[in-house]
Amino acid sequence: MPPARKQPPKRQSGKKKVRYAVVGLGHIAQVAVLPAFAHAQNSELAALVSSDPEKLEKLGRRYKVKARFSYDQFEDCLQSGIVDAVYIALPNHLHREFAERAARAGVHVLCEKPMAVTEEDCLAMIRAAEENEVKLMVAYRLHFEEANLKAIDLVQGGRLGDPRLFDSVFTMQVKQGDIRLNPRELGGGPLYDIGIYCINAVRNLFGAEPMEVVAFSANNGEPRFQQCEEITSAILRFPGRERLASFVCSFNGADVSTYRVVGTKGELVADPAYEYAGELKHRVTIDGRTRERTFPKRDQFAPELISFAECILTGAAPEPSGWEGLADVRVIRALYRSADSGLPVSLEPFARDDRPTLEQEIRRPPVNKPQLVNTESPTK
């Protein structure tokens, strides 16, 4: 039984490090989140939460974390007094529940993307954080990453002229049995997992929110795609002299991770655009002259830990906020409504004034891929 709601303890005052529990020890937690603590000077890996005793034991030993909890013991973790924040790396449909429980216990919440499965879930998480006076951030790693921030700066600065178009392709081969192939109600499918990168990219490159969307989904009938679609292709209409964005995402394609912004006098190609396990590259052509730029592989997860910890320590408002998470989820949901109904779907106006800027950049060296414990790469 969950404990009664109480006022959040002011544990963090005067402290230099924010103590995190990492909740969920799947692939992304193991290859990216846990190793990132080595680069996050204001953050401490204080506890592990998993349903797998072997993961708890092996990873606890590897990272010298003595506080280990099963999911059933999550309340004990929250009440233990040894964690200030949780990093939620659970399956998408569990984000809301675990975020609300952490908030009620006065523990700050850093939550993987997608923020949750529905708009209602996102709003409930925002409300829980507000009511319990805890910080809430959604883990958009590219909001701290040089290539992405430079792209936003270039486009918003008018270097391409008026940015009129965005087009993106994000595809990978997801293995049968992977959690990404869950039914849509559990947050499975390519839109929740990778389409969200395209949506987040164009919203911030254009500095605007889509007003109308349409989508086609497709399925080749393989057993892998019994519970979610194989491919979704989408068009988004933006206000501000009617810009258009298109993207396609698939769990049954060779690795492609790219977007292109076409302006009235130039274009920016980011390729690869969304990766965390390698270099990112830009090709910018303005007035017919092309310049290429490579951004080195870096740790994209430590910056999230650092930024969120800084907000906790200073009282600043985290960005990307819950509203940023909701902004993408509402587009995903509209796209699925369109794909299901065969009709375009209009979106209500949605206020987002806070856009990522170059000042948010945090650079940390890359991590080495650690040995995996009872998990595997989602892709072939």
Next chain:
Amino acid sequence: MPPARKQPPKRQSGKKKVRYAVVGLGHIAQVAVLPAFAHAQNSELAALVSSDPEKLEKLGRRYKVKARFSYDQFEDCLQSGIVDAVYIALPNHLHREFAERAARAGVHVLCEKPMAVTEEDCLAMIRAAEENEVKLMVAYRLHFEEANLKAIDLVQGGRLGDPRLFDSVFTMQVKQGDIRLNPRELGGGPLYDIGIYCINAVRNLFGAEPMEVVAFSANNGEPRFQQCEEITSAILRFPGRERLASFVCSFNGADVSTYRVVGTKGELVADPAYEYAGELKHRVTIDGRTRERTFPKRDQFAPELISFAECILTGAAPEPSGWEGLADVRVIRALYRSADSGLPVSLEPFARDDRPTLEQEIRRPPVNKPQLVNTESPTK
């Protein structure tokens, strides 16, 4: 008054060269069609047809063509006995009328793309050619071009695995006053002029015809775009385990001409993909290994003249046929119906068995850009 229909004279028997009249002396005729005759050994530039006396005189002198006709004298040209075929490079809404008149006079028709403005126009042209026993071909230059044919061969040969996605961007800056900015009823707008390349590419790369399409058009309100849209973005659903294609075309973007096919185990990027005035390039990645290939600039118009003349001389059926022209026009029209109505549009099954193959390749050296007479580049 048009002359009565008559049996086509069998002028071509025993002849080595097909005598063409080029009808319409705008930009594409001047920079590409007229110079191509120098590389078309079985073709002869026999007559010029234009409403501009200065073009007739200067181009007639340059190419040593004494037979020069105004549009009002088109019947005289057809009846003169000195032309076997016309190359129609007129504004799109005039294609049907001039094609029908040529056919009725027993003169073969090679017509620029788009074949015509409506499906009805295309069918009337096909019927006129059949009834009058003349050949009809639509001038898809890329059907004879190495890069495009290699791409089709690669994709159809299964090198990328199962080709699941196509995505394309084709944009340019069209100058105010250019004929491409005509109202849609006259065949103006980006779909008729450049979107058609994306449609033609994916139809032949997939070897299939779309079954359902959706489109958004957009307009920034500039005076240039008072009569046609600025941008159209489209999604096409193909049969055969539900493949999806997307493309966006615009008359208000920096020069971009690219497509990408993503298969289950590799991708092909063509960039530039659709140009005739420069090199074409492929980047093929299969199982993670990337290979780049550059295809030299070549004359893409002489091959059309040569292939069509060969069909006239031998009696073979021309490809790309009128059916190929219609196959694209019906997709364009469905996309505009979708953009207008806001609804996806279903397409009837459409039989196209003849697909371009490597055997169609014809190589000719590039032409130099000649001095223009009373015309200018459509782009900034």
